[in-house]
Amino acid sequence: MSIPFIDLKTQYNALKEDIQKRINKVLESGAFINGPEVLELEKKLAEHTGSKYALACASGTDALLMPMMALGIGQGHEVITTAFSFIATAETIVLAGAKPIFCDIDPKTFNIDTTKIEALITPKTKAIMPVSLYGQVADMDEINAIAKKHNLYVIEDLAQSYGAKYKGKRSGALSIAAGTSFYPAKPLGCYGDGGAVFTSDDNLYKAMKEIREHGSESRYYHTRLGINGRLDTIQCAVLLSKMDRYDWEIEQRQKIAHYFNSKLSQIKIAGFSVPFVQSDRDSVWAQYTLMVPNRADFQKKMQELGVPTVVHYPRTMPDQPWYKENLAPKGTWPHSQKAADHVVSLPMYPDMDRATQDKIIDSVIKVMS
Ligand SMILES: *Cc1c(COP(=O)(O)O)cnc(C)c1O
Secondary structure: OOOOOOOOHHHHHHHHHHHHHHHHHHHHHOOOOOOHHHHHHHHHHHHHHOOOEEEEEOOHHHHHHHHHHHHOOOOOOEEEEEOOOOOHHHHHHHHOOOEEEEEOEOOOOOOEOHHHOHHHOOOOEEEEEOEOHHHEOOOHHHHHHHHHHHOOEEEEEOOOOOOOEEOOEEOOOOOOEEEEEOOOOOOOOOOOOOEEEEEOOHHHHHHHHHHHEOOEEEOOEEOOOOOEOOOOHHHHHHHHHHHHHHHHHHHHHHHHHHHHHHHHOOOOOOOOEOOOOOOOEOEOOOOEEEEOOOHHHHHHHHHHOOOOOEOOOOOOHHHOHHHHHHHOOOOOOHHHHHHHHHEEEEOOOOOOOHHHHHHHHHHHHHHHO
16 A cells, blocks of 8 residues: 555544534535634634734735735835745745745755845845745744844745744744645645735734725725635634644644654765754644655655655746746855755655554665665
């Protein structure tokens, strides 16, 4: 039997009765948009992150776009972000009308290298958008300090780190605004597209709420440019059910990742490394990502042993065709390029049993020796 890369089925079976009950309730009510589950979920998300407000929205992409629209980030502005992330990070900056300025990463954590941010600041810079990649929060204190000094906004992309802790606080509650994704494969996922945006700022909350609803202050009265950014009630019902299990799931992911680390860190081969998490934070392990010297060979051999692997991500964002052609980004991002060439993620999900974990570990050891 081959191992799945992500197993959502076991999770569904564990929650099946509750999820079906909640979905049926929405079906019976007919309140498919803005039903009571939306507010219930938002309250729960806000409490869980320690943010004053959470707004459920249609995707992680919208969750990053809406705070930029609300903060007036657009034409003529620059937003500094990492060079190494899923493309939605840079895409939302362009969609807002601004220009992404790419910063290289710290090769140990794969998150933005804060020592390289200040050199990229210009009079046009409006914001910094760090990504908490693979589940580990970026260096938010350093980023917030730079932002404060230069009067910039910080918007954390926590699409991969929902629930992660940083110096006792949660991802999403560490900056003026932050956006996450509930795409099914994310640590906390729904059964379709979804996302949420977080803030503790009253005015920003009000603005983003209006933007989510076509920029309307009241019905058919549009004071802003907005989008249809709502999250369906059914998806909120699914998330309410999944949240009951989420803290346990984070613990399981952490246990599995630590077990992987304890065994795989014994491999001493140049160019091979296990993930590194800084001591003042944890990771929710959206991905368990290795660096390997010969990736194509590694993936092929792992597949032969029945272990699927995935590359997150094979190209840096400034190296993506559309971005190269239309933005002609200047600079070099050597650590991001090295990551794009050598990272590979192993299967990771909270319901993975010990036998499967051992099979994955044994396969990596076999392939690397
Ligand atoms: C998934 C992801 C997004 C986009 O989320 P969607 O819900 O797919 O729109 C943004 N940033 C990062 C880092 C992601 O992993």
